[in-house]
Amino acid sequence: MNEYRDLRVALLGCGSVGAQVARLILEHADELAARIGARLTLAGIAVRNIDSKRDVELPAELFTTDAERLVQGADIVVELMGGIEPARTLILQALQGGADVVTANKALIAAHGPELSDAADQVGAQLSYEAAVAGAIPIIRPLRWSLAGDHVTRVMGIVNGSTNYILDRMDRFGDSAEDAMRVASELGFLEADPTLDVEGYDAAQKATILASIAFHTDVPVDAVYREGITSVTAEQIEAAKHAGYVIKLLAIAERITAADGTDGVSARVYPALISREHPLAAVHEGKNAVFVEAEAAGELMFYGAGAGGVETASAVLGDLVSAARRHVAGGPGIPGTQHADLPILPVGEVNTAYQVMLEVRDQPGVLAAIAGILAQHGVSAASVEQTAAQSTAGEPPRAALVIGTHTAREADLAATVEALRSADMVIEVTSVLRLEGNA
Numbered sequence: 001m002n003e004y005r006d007l008r009v010a011l012l013g014c015g016s017v018g019a020q021v022a023r024l025i026l027e028h029a030d031e032l033a034a035r036i037g038a039r040l041t042l043a044g045i046a047v048r049n050i051d052s053k054r055d056v057e058l059p060a061e062l063f064t065t066d067a068e069r070l071v072q073g074a075d076i077v078v079e080l081m082g083g084i085e086p087a088r089t090l091i092l093q094a095l096q097g098g099a100d101v102v103t104a105n106k107a108l109i110a111a112h113g114p115e116l117s118d119a120a121d122q123v124g125a126q127l128s129y130e131a132a133v134a135g136a137i138p139i140i141r142p143l144r145w146s147l148a149g150d151h152v153t154r155v156m157g158i159v160n161g162s163t164n165y166i167l168d169r170m171d172r173f174g175d176s177a178e179d180a181m182r183v184a185s186e187l188g189f190l191e192a193d194p195t196l197d198v199e200g201y202d203a204a205q206k207a208t209i210l211a212s213i214a215f216h217t218d219v220p221v222d223a224v225y226r227e228g229i230t231s232v233t234a235e236q237i238e239a240a241k242h243a244g245y246v247i248k249l250l251a252i253a254e255r256i257t258a259a260d261g262t263d264g265v266s267a268r269v270y271p272a273l274i275s276r277e278h279p280l281a282a283v284h285e286g287k288n289a290v291f292v293e294a295e296a297a298g299e300l301m302f303y304g305a306g307a308g309g310v311e312t313a314s315a316v317l318g319d320l321v322s323a324a325r326r327h328v329a330g331g332p333g334i335p336g337t338q339h340a341d342l343p344i345l346p347v348g349e350v351n352t353a354y355q356v357m358l359e360v361r362d363q364p365g366v367l368a369a370i371a372g373i374l375a376q377h378g379v380s381a382a383s384v385e386q387t388a389a390q391s392t393a394g395e396p397p398r399a400a401l402v403i404g405t406h407t408a409r410e411a412d413l414a415a416t417v418e419a420l421r422s423a424d425m426v427i428e429v430t431s432v433l434r435l436e437g438n439a
């Protein structure tokens with residue numbers, strides 16, 4: 001057997017992901033050593049409570065509650081505790097001591113990515129977080145390494161499994177939002193605080209990370225425009241289906257040009273229509289997928305499990321092996337690249353097509369008046385469909401309209417919707433959805 005040197009790995013956290021990472025390090029020790037050229041030695045596992053029951057049986061002597069001590073002297077620290085503190089401080093201590101760090105902590109990277117990346121760069125250490133976006137799916141590595149010579153123009157992903165599960169059940173089986181959410185919870189997809197999922201915060205953290213890497217620019221999480229799925233109705237889903245679309249919660253990072261000519265970045269999360277022909281429309285249940293467009297590579301799609309203990313552990317192990325190989329080869333880690341430093345543009349500067357649904361008085365001249373309001377704001381209709389609306393006895397007849405627009409600036413569309421809302425012949429604007437994916 002080869003005589004390998006040992007690399008000390010400190011594991012912080014032993015929950016769904018951490019326990020699987022520990023198991024894989026121990027069970028695959030020989031194979032990992034052969035692939036790395038050094039042996040990964042699990043120096044210890046920091047937990048809050050040593051006596052907690054765990055799904056995976058692990059040697060009792062590995063457990064400690066002293067995370068700070070464990071980090072000292074480690075070659076590689078794997079942080080799987082979650083949350084901001086003490087994870088942030090422990091990672092900074094590890095990096096400042098020259099250790100490489102692997103983490104799955106999307107909340108921490110979204111909030112403190114630049115600080116941690118700078119700390120790594122100062123000592124030539126490697127900070128990796130493949131598992132933080134779309135779990136097992138390789139997406140950080142393709143953006144940072146494989147596409148490093150290309151110009152990425154857009155990253156559009158389904159990066160939250162629970163909301164995809166809920167919308168998919170509503171679309172395919174007609175489940176109510178409440179029923180779909182209950183099953184998503186039973187399946188363990190939801191965060192401990194489900195508002196992080198359904199209000200789009202989790203997806204916004206992932207959008208920050210994707211946008212920052214794809215466009216070599218710090219994109220603060222507060223700069224991500226965010227809408228969740230709580231306002232999506234069964235009626236919108238039915239209307240989407242009728243028109244050949246499906247509603248997905250999308251995280252989008254895009255290079256855009258503002259009306260005044262400023263080039264910048266848009267990062268946004270919202271439920272949007274996409275064509276049923278688009279590859280993202282075929283992402284069902286709790287799966288994730290990320291669709292990347294780059295100038296030279298064209299369109300790329302990454303698909304798979306965005307969560308789950310063992311699936312996420314796969315991405316963590318990939319980063320761990322990569323960090324270990326760097327120790328064997330020597331030399332600094334690859335630094336963070338924020339050189340482009342592009343401005344983050346507001347959602348009003350985004351150009352997409354829209355579907356607007358409204359109820360109007362069913363009387364002559366209504367369509368012409370509505371077309372006039374669109375034209376006044378520079379928004380052009382691509383299609384107008386009239387569907388029957390429920391009319392109440394004794395009240396003037398109503399018609400329901402579904403208007404599809406050509407690509408328009410979000411600020412112009414917002415002004416159009418305001419004008420429609422206050423127009424006499426409009427009873428109610430019942431839905432406004434963006435249409436993404438160039439379809």
Ligand SMILES: NC(=O)C1=CN([C@@H]2O[C@H](COP(=O)(O)OP(=O)(O)OC[C@H]3O[C@@H](n4cnc5c(N)ncnc54)[C@H](O)[C@@H]3O)[C@@H](O)[C@H]2O)C=CC1
Nearest residue numbers: 013014015016017046047048080081082104105307308312
């Ligand atoms: N579970 C999943 O499917 C995915 C999780 N992630 C991320 O991976 C990380 C870990 O997630 P899970 O394993 O699901 O979490 P978990 O809640 O199952 O496990 C957390 C572990 O960290 C330990 N811990 C927490 N605070 C601690 C402290 N102050 N000191 C010592 N130990 C502490 C707990 O004792 C527990 O062992 C999180 O950042 C999460 O966002 C990322 C992608 C998917």
Ligand SMILES: N[C@@H](CC=O)C(=O)O
Nearest residue numbers: 160161162189191307
């Ligand atoms: N709650 C998240 C879990 C993974 O990040 C999700 O639903 O995708």
Ligand code: NA
Nearest residue numbers: 130133135137
């Ligand atoms: Na990933």
